Amino acid sequence: MLELRNLSFAVEEDGVKKEILHDLNLTVKDRQFMVITGPNGSGKSTLARLIAGIEKPTSGQILLDGEDITDKSITERAKLGIGYAFQQPVRFKGIRVLTLLRLAAGKNLNVSEACNYLSEVGLCARDYIQREVNASLSGGELKRIEIATVLARKARFTVFDEPEAGIDLWSFQNLIRIFESMRENIKDSSMIIISHQERILQIADKIAVVSDGRIDRQGSRDEIYPTLVGTSAAQAACSRLK
Amino acid sequence: MVQLDAIQKRLISEIADLHGVPEGAYNFRANGGLAGRQTTANIDIVSKENGSGIDIHIKPGTVNESVHIPVVLSQTGLKEVVYNDFYVGEGADVVIVAGCGIDNCGGQDSEHDGVHRFFLEKNAKVKYVEKHYGSGDGTGKRILNPVTEVHMDEGSYMEMEMVQIKGVDSTERTTVAELKKDAKLVVRERLMTHGEQRALSVYKVELNGENASADVVSRSIARDRSYQKLDACIVGNAPCKGHTECDSIIMDEGTILAVPSLEAHHVDASLVHEAAIGKIAGEQLIKLMTLGLTEQQAEEEIINGFLA
Numbered sequence: 137m138l139e140l141r142n143l144s145f146a147v148e149e150d151g152v153k154k155e156i157l158h159d160l161n162l163t164v165k166d167r168q169f170m171v172i173t174g175p176n177g178s179g180k181s182t183l184a185r186l187i188a189g190i191e192k193p194t195s196g197q198i199l200l201d202g203e204d205i206t207d208k209s210i211t212e213r214a215k216l217g218i219g220y221a222f223q224q225p226v227r228f229k230g231i232r233v234l235t236l237l238r239l240a241a242g243k244n245l246n247v248s249e250a251c252n253y254l255s256e257v258g259l260c261a262r263d264y265i266q267r268e269v270n271a272s273l274s275g276g277e278l279k280r281i282e283i284a285t286v287l288a289r290k291a292r293f294t295v296f297d298e299p300e301a302g303i304d305l306w307s308f309q310n311l312i313r314i315f316e317s318m319r320e321n322i323k324d325s326s327m328i329i330i331s332h333q334e335r336i337l338q339i340a341d342k343i344a345v346v347s348d349g350r351i352d353r354q355g356s357r358d359e360i361y362p363t364l365v366g367t368s369a370a371q372a373a374c375s376r377l378k
Numbered sequence: 379m380v381q382l383d384a385i386q387k388r389l390i391s392e393i394a395d396l397h398g399v400p401e402g403a404y405n406f407r408a409n410g411g412l413a414g415r416q417t418t419a420n421i422d423i424v425s426k427e428n429g430s431g432i433d434i435h436i437k438p439g440t441v442n443e444s445v446h447i448p449v450v451l452s453q454t455g456l457k458e459v460v461y462n463d464f465y466v467g468e469g470a471d472v473v474i475v476a477g478c479g480i481d482n483c484g485g486q487d488s489e490h491d492g493v494h495r496f497f498l499e500k501n502a503k504v505k506y507v508e509k510h511y512g513s514g515d516g517t518g519k520r521i522l523n524p525v526t527e528v529h530m531d532e533g534s535y536m537e538m539e540m541v542q543i544k545g546v547d548s549t550e551r552t553t554v555a556e557l558k559k560d561a562k563l564v565v566r567e568r569l570m571t572h573g574e575q576r577a578l579s580v581y582k583v584e585l586n587g588e589n590a591s592a593d594v595v596s597r598s599i600a601r602d603r604s605y606q607k608l609d610a611c612i613v614g615n616a617p618c619k620g621h622t623e624c625d626s627i628i629m630d631e632g633t634i635l636a637v638p639s640l641e642a643h644h645v646d647a648s649l650v651h652e653a654a655i656g657k658i659a660g661e662q663l664i665k666l667m668t669l670g671l672t673e674q675q676a677e678e679e680i681i682n683g684f685l686a
Contacts (some may be wrong), residue, residue, distance in 0.1 A: 214670040226665040230683035
């Protein structure tokens with residue numbers, strides 16, 4: 137279970153303090169699938185980075201299974217079972233896809249095990265396993281590899297920051313299947329997905345709406361989803377084509 | 379026939395990935411003298427008459443054979459200049475592994491300057507691997523100043539892998555090449571300096587024949603207070619293709635100078651250079667840390683990948 141208690145985060149810009157998140161409270165129980173939505177710039181990605189430990193809150197606490205992890209480093213949180221999928225994945229000159237998957241799994245995966253993770257994200261494994269994670273990969277390929285590394289982590293608690301961004305050509309159904317199989321295969325696992333996509337919202341157990349750095353409302357999908365339909369917080373997969 | 383002590387054996391394994399006597403032709407040099415030699419029906423190795431080095435003759439048509447010519451220095455204060463000439467016959471296809479390891483536990487500088495000249499006949503193909511390594515905790519410096527000269531006849535191909543990752547205090551590497559029609563040169567240099575080390579690497583490649591091509595790529599990392607200068611020049615004297623790339627990671631208080639240059643003397647010479655210097659990106663470290671690596675482990679992985 138992950139709990140955020142009175143979490144605030146502020147940055148200083150040109151000597152002026154700017155609050156990004158204000159006094160945020162949120163609980164994600166084991167086996168729960170929470171989607172956080174809200175307008176752009178509302179602080180959703182910052183929230184994800186706070187959970188992964190990339191940013192430190194100005195005040196408040198983060199607890200994982202009752203243990204206060206607010207002051208723990210990124211590495212310590214990863215070892216405690218927190219996974220994080222970047223919205224904009226990182227490129228590495230020289231590091232191969234296979235190496236990255238092995239680092240993610242924390243063991244010397246054999247090629248066929250590594251290939252399974254790539255197949256799950258819809259990449260023809262044979263073509264990718266020895267590729268470098270560098271600028272020769274397209275944004276979409278990189279995004280799928282990012283998701284594959286998170287799969288290989290088998291983390292108990294995973295945060296996905298806009299997993300659908302950049303993978304338009306790949307069906308949403310596959311992405312949703314991945315979330316479902318993670319939930320089935322990793323015992324008591326739970327996840328937060330930051331997304332505007334209505335198809336992802338539709339499979340949530342719980343939805344939280346963030347607006348201006350505050351949780352505007354949260355509750356079960358049946359309570360919250362109808363309030364979002366037709367707003368920018370719930371976009372159709374092909375909204376761009378409309 | 380090969381007699382090496384434990385330190386020399388360790389140096390050999392670092393520079394040539396060899397744990398024993400290799401198959402094929404070889405010439406081992408240790409502390410300024412010959413420690414072992416083997417020739418084959420197709421590859422002959424003879425000492426120069428004045429004792430300044432060796433000549434390696436590879437018969438035309440020799441395929442799937444290799445030559446190892448490692449050099450190790452474990453005696454402090456030893457300075458030597460060695461001239462090795464490789465004559466690669468028409469149509470031969472061979473692997474040549476050179477390399478030098480210096481272990482200096484004493485107070486005097488140890489230096490090995492190897493001058494390698496390659497003469498590739500028509501359609502000859504060579505893969506050349508050269509690794510340099512230094513160890514030992516003495517105050518004497520470990521110095522390597524290799525000079526490589528490559529003369530490539532029509533249709534020949536040479537791939538050079540030059541690696542210097544650890545322990546060499548001062549190095550000045552010079553590589554010059556001249557290519558005739560349809561010849562192709564590929565260079566992959568990997569360099570890492572640390573401490574107070576200084577490294578200079580200079581390439582001058584002349585593309586003299588129609589359809590000659592060269593691809594010179596250097597990846598380097600400067601750590602601590604080390605200094606590197608990479609100077610790669612491709613000259614196009616004919617319709618040809620040349621590409622040079624210097625890609626460096628700077629760390630700590632390191633200094634890197636990248637000076638790629640191109641010189642065209644023919645309207646159909648197509649030459650490109652790229653150079654980039656930057657630190658390890660924070661996001662790269664963060665990504666690996668979210669996989670459970672410490673910051674230091676993440677940095678090592680990024681460096682290993684970059685130099686792989």
